[in-house]
Structures are given as C-alpha cells and as structure tokens.
Amino acid sequence: MNKEIGFLYSGNSLGKEEKMFLDIAKKKKINLVMINVYKDTDENVLKEKIKNCGVIYNNTAEDFGIEIAKTIEALGKKVVDSPKAYYFDEDKWMFFLKCKENNIPSPETILLSENIQIAKKELKNFGKWPVVLKRIEGTMGQYVDRAENINQAEKVIEKFWEKGDEKLPIIAQEFISSPSYRITVIGDKIVQTAIKKNKRGWKATGVYGKKFEKFKIDRELKKIVNRVIKISKIKICGIDLLKKENKWLVLEINSEPGLDFFEDEREKLLEKVLVFLKNY
Numbered sequence: 001m002n003k004e005i006g007f008l009y010s011g012n013s014l015g016k017e018e019k020m021f022l023d024i025a026k027k028k029k030i031n032l033v034m035i036n037v038y039k040d041t042d043e044n045v046l047k048e049k050i051k052n053c054g055v056i057y058n059n060t061a062e063d064f065g066i067e068i069a070k071t072i073e074a075l076g077k078k079v080v081d082s083p084k085a086y087y088f089d090e091d092k093w094m095f096f097l098k099c100k101e102n103n104i105p106s107p108e109t110i111l112l113s114e115n116i117q118i119a120k121k122e123l124k125n126f127g128k129w130p131v132v133l134k135r136i137e138g139t140m141g142q143y144v145d146r147a148e149n150i151n152q153a154e155k156v157i158e159k160f161w162e163k164g165d166e167k168l169p170i171i172a173q174e175f176i177s178s179p180s181y182r183i184t185v186i187g188d189k190i191v192q193t194a195i196k197k198n199k200r201g202w203k204a205t206g207v208y209g210k211k212f213e214k215f216k217i218d219r220e221l222k223k224i225v226n227r228v229i230k231i232s233k234i235k236i237c238g239i240d241l242l243k244k245e246n247k248w249l250v251l252e253i254n255s256e257p258g259l260d261f262f263e264d265e266r267e268k269l270l271e272k273v274l275v276f277l278k279n280y
Contacts, residue, residue, distance in 0.1 A: 004031045005277050006049065006056030006072070008065055010038055017059070017260070017270070024271050030278055037065040043075075050077050057236075057277050058083075061256045080277060081255040085234045092136045092252055093171050098231050099250055104224060106250045107242065108174045114167040116157060123153050128174040135160055136169045141203050146175060176249065178242040180204035181215060184257055185237050186272050188229050190217060194261040212261045221248050228253065235280070236273060 005025075009018050018034070025032045033049055037060055040046060046068070050056060055078045058069045069083040088094050092109075099106040110126050112119040112133075123131065133156045135143035143160055147153035153172075161167050184192040194212045196204045217225070221241075228239055228250055238257030242249045259269040 004033050004053045005274070006033045006035055006053040006077070008035050008037055008056060008058045008060050008068060010036065010060040010062045010065060012038070017266075020267060020270055021059075021274065024267065024274055028271070028274060028278070030274055035068070037062055037068045041068065043071060046071060047075055050075065053077060055080055055277055055280055057273070059256060078280075080280060081234045081236060085232075085255050086137075089232045089234050089253060090137070090255060092134055092138075093169065094136075095252055096171070099228075102227055102231050104227050104231070104250050105248060107176055107244075110172050112157070112170045112172055114169070116154065119157060119170075120150055120154060123150060123172055126172055128172070130175045132173045132175050133157065133160070134171050134173065136171060144203065146202060175202075176242045176244045177202070178204075178244065180251070181241040181243070181248075182257075182261070183217070183225055183239045183241070184259070184269070185225070185229060185239065186269075186276050187235060190222075190225060191269060191272055192259075192261065192265060193217065196261075214262075224248055224250060236276070 007018070007021065009015070014022070014034070022032055033053055035046070035049055035056070040049065050072060056069070056072050057080050058065060066083045066086050069079045073079050073083065093111050096106055096109045108128065110122060112122055130146050130148045131153060132144065132146050133153060138144065145156045145159070147156050157170060160170060180196040182194045182196055183190055184194075193215050195215050196212060198204045225239060232253055234253060234255045236255065236257065238254045240251040240254070242251050259273070260266050
C-alpha cells in the first residue's frame, strides 16, 4: 500500500506553509515527499522520489510546476489537482462556457479575435463599458486590466500581446463593481469563506485583496457552489464570485488556492488538505 504523499513546492528553501504541512504530517504519521519544481526536474529523480507515493499534491501556482505535474502523471501517478484542470477548468473562457451550459450565473463574456480590428468591432458590439480584458490563463490578477473605451481597450490588448511572442487568447467581460467573494472547497465540502476588498483600486482578486472578512453562505449560493463543484474536476479549489444587484455571479475557479486569508484558521485548513489527500 502506498503510504507516502508527494508534495510539489517552489522556492530556494521551504517556506512557512511547507514547514507547517510537514509538522502536521508528522503528527498525522503521514510521510510527505517534498519535490521542488525548481530543482527536481530530472525524470529519473522524479521517478525515484514518487515510487512509493499514492498521490502527489501540487501546492505551487508556478507555470513550470504544471510541466512537473504532467511528467508525474505520465509516470503513472495521481496528481491533485491534475494539470488537465489548468488547461480546461481554469481556462477562463472554457469555464464561462461551462457555467453557461449548466445555468450557473456568471458575468457576460465574449472571446476576442486575434485580429485587432475585428476585436475592436466585437467590443463595440459587446457594448459593455467599462470592460474587463483578461487572458484566458493567468494567476493572481496577472494579465487582467480594465478599459473605459475602445482606445484604451486597444492599448490593453496590444500590451498583453507585447508580453509574449504568441497572441494568447483574450476575453472581454462586463465590469461589475463588487468585492471578490472567495469560497474555498476541499473535496466537495466548503471549508472557508472570505470577502476580498481593495479600497485603493478596482481589483480585489489575486494579490490585490488587502482586507478579508467572512461571509455567510445562503441557500441560493449553496446551490450555485454545488453546481460549480459538480462541473469542475478540481478537488481543492477556490471559487471567486461577485455580486451584481444583489445577485451572485461566479467569476472563476482556481486550483492551488491560497489558504492564508485568516492566519488562525490556516493550520486547520492544511490539516483538512492532508486528511483529504490521505483518503484520496
């Protein structure tokens, strides 16, 4: 029986959260095999490290960590969460389509052409000003900006395309003035809520949320969250929502969610993650 759990992390040394995971694992008599996605890139090294692991937990949001997770899956091991989630469930356009298909309320969204002239026509037809422009992939509020008019939108799009050699797809989304409401889920259980506020700017998701407080889950929101869990293959996730005219809208879903919104609850959440992985 595989009794070890692999643990993907990044950095030159173990951070506070990694050390907390190790302490909790020791108390729970769980052997954590630490795998640094910066250093442990050799296929043979990975194969040796994971040989006794029943599951590997990806606790890094690093883009390169996805390649390590894909390699581990190719070597026949289970990864939580699977790198497939990054390309499908976390793809902001795919997630919007899934919400639309399953009657999950979400902000109005369109996919823009990679031809700037056509994209400008699409934005004019969309007619939502201000508009939020996002690359379909991105974490911690990266590659997300707001435009007040078509000229600003053109500059934002060109700025996003300048940052890479490829014209990565961009979506346009209606702007909703709202704090970001985060719901953290482990397995199929809601384990935490947090309102993310930013008084100095319009962004509240990612690292931009500076102030946190809890909120209650009403019956309608519970139904929405259950539908999101059902359509997503992400086991440990953060679901971000907004409020428009007192109605809930699902914005996006994220694997490797932050578990440090409330420091006094952090250890409890890390323990829940390890228990879930042990049972998984």
